[in-house]
Amino acid sequence: MIRLDCVNKIYRVTEPGGTAKRDFHALRDVSLDIENGSIYGIIGRSGAGKSTLIRCVNLLERPSSGRVFINEVEMTALGEAKLRAARRKIGMIFQSFNLLANRTVFGNIAFPLELERWSKQEIKDRVNEIALLVGIDDKLAQYPSQLSGGQKQRVGIARALANRPDLLLSDEATSALDPQTTKSVLRLLRDINEKLGLTVILITHEMDVIKEICDSVAVLDSGEVVEEGSVLKVFTTPLKSVTKELMTSVMQTRLPDSFADLKFTGERGSRETDILLQLSFFGSVAAQPIISDLVRGFDVDVNILAAHIDHIRATPCGTLIIQLSGEDRGGALDYLLDMNLKVEVIGYVARFNDITH
Ligand SMILES: Nc1ncnc2c1ncn2[C@@H]1O[C@H](COP(=O)(O)OP(=O)(O)OP(=O)(O)O)[C@@H](O)[C@H]1O
Ligand SMILES: [Mg+2]
Incomplete structure (x- = not known):
């Protein structure tokens, strides 16, 4: 279980054109329970606080208040060394893939394992295994610049999974991809979730993505969770106007x-x-x-x-x-x-x- 307990994030921001600073409340009392093995979607408009929220899960961003638990471990109570170790069990993928341009696909997937000082043979075995799982085993010798967007994201996923994490965080991982490639990457995430029992927290601004693979969803609006529950429930009985608005692309029926x-x-x-x-x-x-x-x-x-x-x-x-x-x-x-x-x-x-x- 992943649990966020009353998480707040306040940024100190400089007023435009001045030196005065003010507080900006990016997350307000966010509490969520996320079941192990589920795919949990977080949706909201641009600036709603989605990236901030997901970065608070692995503490890339430290909450201003509130607590974050991952399987009984209170992340917010860990010191730097223990936090670094805990973070290794959390994979993350991004919209911009964040691959190392001067490393081959093999080198990219191997990177986190090298940091962990795995042996050469162990790395080779693991990279081959995971490349096969995500369907890029024939691309190991290529460089990122030689890959399509979908292939790059598969490398990103392989790298995130190399270290056998319990949790995968995905920040708009399919937003740069065309609809067909998006579908295939989502299918891959669903496959991995089922095969490995991996928990996935996925951020998106597209309802289609939520509809396709998520079990549960939280709707974030101006830093607040305004709606939460099973995807079926939220889709069929949306309560808030922001949810209805996000849903205009799906489930849309208007009079001709x-x-x-x-x-x-x-x-x-x-x-x-x-x-x-x-x-x-x-x-x-x-x-x-x-x-x-x-x-x-x-x-x-x-x-x-x-x-x-x-x-x-x-x-x-x-x-x-x-x-x-x-x-x-x-x-x-x-x-x-x-x-x-x-x-x-x-x-x-x-x-x-x-x-x-
Ligand atoms: N480091 C920071 N310092 C100050 N303000 C920040 C910082 N990071 C984010 N913010 C502000 O917090 C709010 C939420 O940002 P966040 O990146 O979490 O939104 P988002 O929902 O991921 O948006 P998008 O869909 O555009 O990626 C925004 O108004 C943003 O300007
Ligand atoms: Mg974002």
């Missing part, structure tokens, strides 16, 4: 532009109006049977205006915007409200034909 001029009129009881609904579903409740049930069970027409279906890890989830018309639309709405899905009435609109012609 052609419906922008919709006039919302009348009330539920009015005969001339249809009901516009947004249905959000996840897990075992799938969209299609619900729509079929509606049409079969009620005298209604269902028009699907927009749909977005996605997967969070293996769980299907999505949103539909539908228009309900027909005599039984009130009954159909009650039926939907009783189901295990989120139903949001967007509004009551004039008959479909009226608004599309």
